[in-house]
Amino acid sequence: xxxxxxxxxxxxxxxxxxxxxxxxxxxxxxxxxxxxxxxxxxxxxxxxxxxxxxxxxxxxxxxxxxxxxxxxxxxxxxxxxxxxxxxxxxxxxxxxxxxxxxxxxxxxxxxxxxxxxxx
Amino acid sequence: xxxxxxxxxxxxxxxxxxxxxxxxxxxxxxxxxxxxxxxxxxxxxxxxxxxxxxxxxxxxxxxxxxxxxxxxxxxxxxxxxxxxxxxxxxxxxxxxxxxxxxxxxxxxxxxxxx
Numbered sequence: 001x002x003x004x005x006x007x008x009x010x011x012x013x014x015x016x017x018x019x020x021x022x023x024x025x026x027x028x029x030x031x032x033x034x035x036x037x038x039x040x041x042x043x044x045x046x047x048x049x050x051x052x053x054x055x056x057x058x059x060x061x062x063x064x065x066x067x068x069x070x071x072x073x074x075x076x077x078x079x080x081x082x083x084x085x086x087x088x089x090x091x092x093x094x095x096x097x098x099x100x101x102x103x104x105x106x107x108x109x110x111x112x113x114x115x116x117x118x119x
Numbered sequence: 120x121x122x123x124x125x126x127x128x129x130x131x132x133x134x135x136x137x138x139x140x141x142x143x144x145x146x147x148x149x150x151x152x153x154x155x156x157x158x159x160x161x162x163x164x165x166x167x168x169x170x171x172x173x174x175x176x177x178x179x180x181x182x183x184x185x186x187x188x189x190x191x192x193x194x195x196x197x198x199x200x201x202x203x204x205x206x207x208x209x210x211x212x213x214x215x216x217x218x219x220x221x222x223x224x225x226x227x228x229x230x231x232x233x
Binding site: 032034036041042043044045046049051090094106107108109110111112 | 152162164219221223224225
């Protein structure tokens with residue numbers, strides 16, 4: 001079964017400093033990986049995804065993520081954090097082709113990491 | 120704004136009651152997903168529909184049911200409600216069922232069972 005772990009419940013960073021949110025995954029087939037962000041009282045917003053190709057994926061709002069197959073990780077990064085980046089971040093995985101064979105397309109989410117950027 | 124709409128935004132009801140949550144996917148999206156977000160369980164997949172047909176089931180209770188209508192909107196029915204059903208319920212949509220399709224989430228319906 002597919003699973004995702006976000007080892008940190010909360011990450012604190014000063015504005016202007018680099019931000020990293022960690023994610024590790026477990027799948028049977030090939031991983032399709034996603035990052036979402038949730039602001040207070042809002043739905044989840046798609047940030048970026050890794051399907052295949054370059055291990056460094058660029059997404060919205062200056063975020064990027066690095067896929068590392070040997071470490072089964074997909075860490076989210078931002079070179080210079082903003083106060084407005086304070087939110088809840090979710091990593092998610094889809095197990096391909098296992099899910100395709102099961103005719104399903106669900107995402108399995110990690111527990112979320114709360115990011116607090118201080119001015 | 121993701122283009123996915125959900126109604127109502129908030130719902131307060133009593134134990135034992137039945138409620139219906141409604142979702143309209145993004146224009147052109149054929150696939151609809153329902154998720155439940157609670158403090159103790161996190162974000163859990165409930166069920167997926169594609170073009171009117173059930174495609175996949177997750178941790179959905181027998182007291183819960185869903186359907187997708189010909190106009191592609193979807194409803195999630197929750198019956199015999201219990202206190203533990205209090206949660207944020209999200210609907211998401213995607214264009215198809217490809218593994219690379221990202222899902223776009225609605226703002227959610229916050230259900231409070233008293």
